[in-house]
Amino acid sequence: MRLWIAIHLPQLPLEVFCPRWSADHCTVVLEQERVVALSQAAYDAGVRIGLRRGGAIMLAPHTQFQQRSLLLEAEALQAAAMALLQFTPQLAAAEEATLLLDVGASLRLFGGIRALCRKVAGSVRALGFTGTLSCAPTARGAWLLARSNAGRSLKMDTLARRLDVLPVDLLPPVRAYLGWLEGIGCMSLGELRRLPRPGLQRRCGRAVLDMLDDAHGARPEMHEWLQAPASFRARLELFDRVENAEALLFGAHRLLLQLTGWLSAHQLAVERIHLQLEHERGRTACPPTLIEILLAEPTWKDAHLVRLLKERLAKQELVAPVIGLCLEAPQVQPMAPPSESLFPEPGGSKEDWQRLLELLAARLGPENVLQAAPSSDYRPEYANTWVSIQTRIRPADARAQLPPDLTSLPRPAWLLPKPVPLLMRDHRPYYGSPLRIRSTGERIEAGWWSTLQTRDYFIAEGEDSAYYWLYQDRHVGEQAPRWYLQGLFG
Structure with missing residues (x-):
C-alpha cells in the first residue's frame, strides 16, 4: 500500500525567528518591508499579510518586528526533516515549506496510520513548530490537502472528491493565470480538471497538467530523497x-x-x-x-x-x-x-x-554508581575492584581474567572492606560467640610481586548458626598466627 504523509509548516518564518513568540504578543516577520508572517494578536489588531511596516506600526505600535532570512528557514526545515527520518528513510522536501514522507512500509511498525500521524505530529510539536498534517495515496495529493488543511484521504476515490473542491490557486503554476480562470468561472481544481487538456496546456503550460496528474495518480511521481550526512x-x-x-x-x-x-x-x-x-x-x-x-x-x-x-x-x-x-x-x-x-x-x-x-549515574554522579571489575588475583581483596558504571567492561574479558579453579571454591556474599582481627577464647576464634571450623583449609599464597600473603582460609559457624569466612595468617617468623574475619556468608 502506497501512502504519503505531508507536513506543511505555515508558521515556519514566525517560529524560526521568534521561537518564544506568543499569540498574545504582536509579533511580525518582514520581507522587503512587507509582512509575511504574524501572530494572532497582530492579526486581531488589523495587521495583514502584505501590509507595509509603517501600516503595521500604525495599527499595532508595540509590534515586535523580525527580518526574514531564507537561510535560517532552510536550516529549520532541514532540522525538521532530519528528525522525521526516524519514521521513514524516504523523505523529500516539496514547495512552500512542506515535507513529504512515504510511509507505506512503516505502517505496521508504528501501529497503523493514525498512530503514525500522532507520532509525526508530536515530533513536529517537540521541535517547536506548528504544522498542518495530511495523508493521501499520492504525494501531490497529500501536499494539496496539507496546504489547504483539508483532512486525510486513504483511498483514491475519497482523495479525488476532496481535491475537486479545493481552490484552484493552490497549484503554484496556476497563480499567474488566476485572472483568466476567474473570467471563465473556473474556481476549483475539479473545474480545472474538466477543462479541455490541449487548450489548458496551450494557455497555462504543461506543469499544470503534470501536477493534476500527479495528485490523481495518473503519472508516476519522481522525488529526490533526503540524504542524511555521514556524521552528525x-x-x-x-x-x-x-x-x-x-x-x-x-x-x-x-x-x-x-x-x-x-x-x-x-x-x-x-x-x-x-x-x-x-x-x-x-x-x-x-x-x-x-x-x-x-x-x-x-x-x-x-x-x-x-x-x-x-x-x-x-x-x-x-x-x-x-x-x-x-x-x-x-x-x-x-x-x-x-x-x-x-x-x-x-x-x-x-x-x-x-x-x-x-x-x-546521571542523577547521583558516575563516581557513586559502581560495578564489579574482576581481576586475575587469588587474594580476595584484590580479586574484585569497583569501578564507575561508565567504565566499559567486556564480559568475555572479565571471565578470562578469573583463575580457572576459582569458580568452584566457596566465597562469601559479603566481603569486609578490611579484615577484622579476632580474639581467642579456649583456643578458638571468637566473634560474638565461639566459632567452630566447618570446612577443610584452603591455602592462598599470592602477591609475591607486590604484597606477599600466606593465608589458610576456613568456613566457621557461630552459635547463632551464621557462617563466617576466616583465615589464619601464616607470616614467617610470627610465633602465634592470628585469626581474621574476612567475609560473611548469606
Missing part, C-alpha cells in the same frame, strides 16, 4: 542569553530529535554524545562547557537521552550565560537487531536495566 553535528542558536541550565532542555531536546532521525537513517546506535554549551563571544569570551554522556548500552531513542540530559542539566552550574547549543555523536555502532525471544524476560529486558543504571 547539529547546532542551535538561542535567541536569548540563558543563565539557568535547566532552561536549556527544550533546545537540547530539539537536537536530540535530529540525532534520533539521523541514527534511524543510518541504522546506528549511539554510545557517547557531547553537548557543548556555547557562551558569550568577544572580550568576555570563554570556552564552551562540555557535557558528555557515556551510555552503557547503545541506544537510538530520544526519550532515554532526554532523561539523562535532564538529570545532568539539573546539576550543571553555568560559568556564563549560554547563547548556543551544539550536539555531536562521536561514538556510534551498528544498531542491534531486536530480540527474537518468544517470551519477554522477567523484570524487564537488559536494556531496561542499563537505562536505570545510566539514569542513576
Whole structure:
C-alpha cells in the first residue's frame, strides 16, 4: 500500500525567528518591508499579510518586528526533516515549506496510520513548530490537502472528491493565470480538471497538467530523497542569553530529535554524545562547557537521552550565560537487531536495566554508581575492584581474567572492606560467640610481586548458626598466627 504523509509548516518564518513568540504578543516577520508572517494578536489588531511596516506600526505600535532570512528557514526545515527520518528513510522536501514522507512500509511498525500521524505530529510539536498534517495515496495529493488543511484521504476515490473542491490557486503554476480562470468561472481544481487538456496546456503550460496528474495518480511521481550526512553535528542558536541550565532542555531536546532521525537513517546506535554549551563571544569570551554522556548500552531513542540530559542539566552550574547549543555523536555502532525471544524476560529486558543504571549515574554522579571489575588475583581483596558504571567492561574479558579453579571454591556474599582481627577464647576464634571450623583449609599464597600473603582460609559457624569466612595468617617468623574475619556468608 502506497501512502504519503505531508507536513506543511505555515508558521515556519514566525517560529524560526521568534521561537518564544506568543499569540498574545504582536509579533511580525518582514520581507522587503512587507509582512509575511504574524501572530494572532497582530492579526486581531488589523495587521495583514502584505501590509507595509509603517501600516503595521500604525495599527499595532508595540509590534515586535523580525527580518526574514531564507537561510535560517532552510536550516529549520532541514532540522525538521532530519528528525522525521526516524519514521521513514524516504523523505523529500516539496514547495512552500512542506515535507513529504512515504510511509507505506512503516505502517505496521508504528501501529497503523493514525498512530503514525500522532507520532509525526508530536515530533513536529517537540521541535517547536506548528504544522498542518495530511495523508493521501499520492504525494501531490497529500501536499494539496496539507496546504489547504483539508483532512486525510486513504483511498483514491475519497482523495479525488476532496481535491475537486479545493481552490484552484493552490497549484503554484496556476497563480499567474488566476485572472483568466476567474473570467471563465473556473474556481476549483475539479473545474480545472474538466477543462479541455490541449487548450489548458496551450494557455497555462504543461506543469499544470503534470501536477493534476500527479495528485490523481495518473503519472508516476519522481522525488529526490533526503540524504542524511555521514556524521552528525547539529547546532542551535538561542535567541536569548540563558543563565539557568535547566532552561536549556527544550533546545537540547530539539537536537536530540535530529540525532534520533539521523541514527534511524543510518541504522546506528549511539554510545557517547557531547553537548557543548556555547557562551558569550568577544572580550568576555570563554570556552564552551562540555557535557558528555557515556551510555552503557547503545541506544537510538530520544526519550532515554532526554532523561539523562535532564538529570545532568539539573546539576550543571553555568560559568556564563549560554547563547548556543551544539550536539555531536562521536561514538556510534551498528544498531542491534531486536530480540527474537518468544517470551519477554522477567523484570524487564537488559536494556531496561542499563537505562536505570545510566539514569542513576546521571542523577547521583558516575563516581557513586559502581560495578564489579574482576581481576586475575587469588587474594580476595584484590580479586574484585569497583569501578564507575561508565567504565566499559567486556564480559568475555572479565571471565578470562578469573583463575580457572576459582569458580568452584566457596566465597562469601559479603566481603569486609578490611579484615577484622579476632580474639581467642579456649583456643578458638571468637566473634560474638565461639566459632567452630566447618570446612577443610584452603591455602592462598599470592602477591609475591607486590604484597606477599600466606593465608589458610576456613568456613566457621557461630552459635547463632551464621557462617563466617576466616583465615589464619601464616607470616614467617610470627610465633602465634592470628585469626581474621574476612567475609560473611548469606
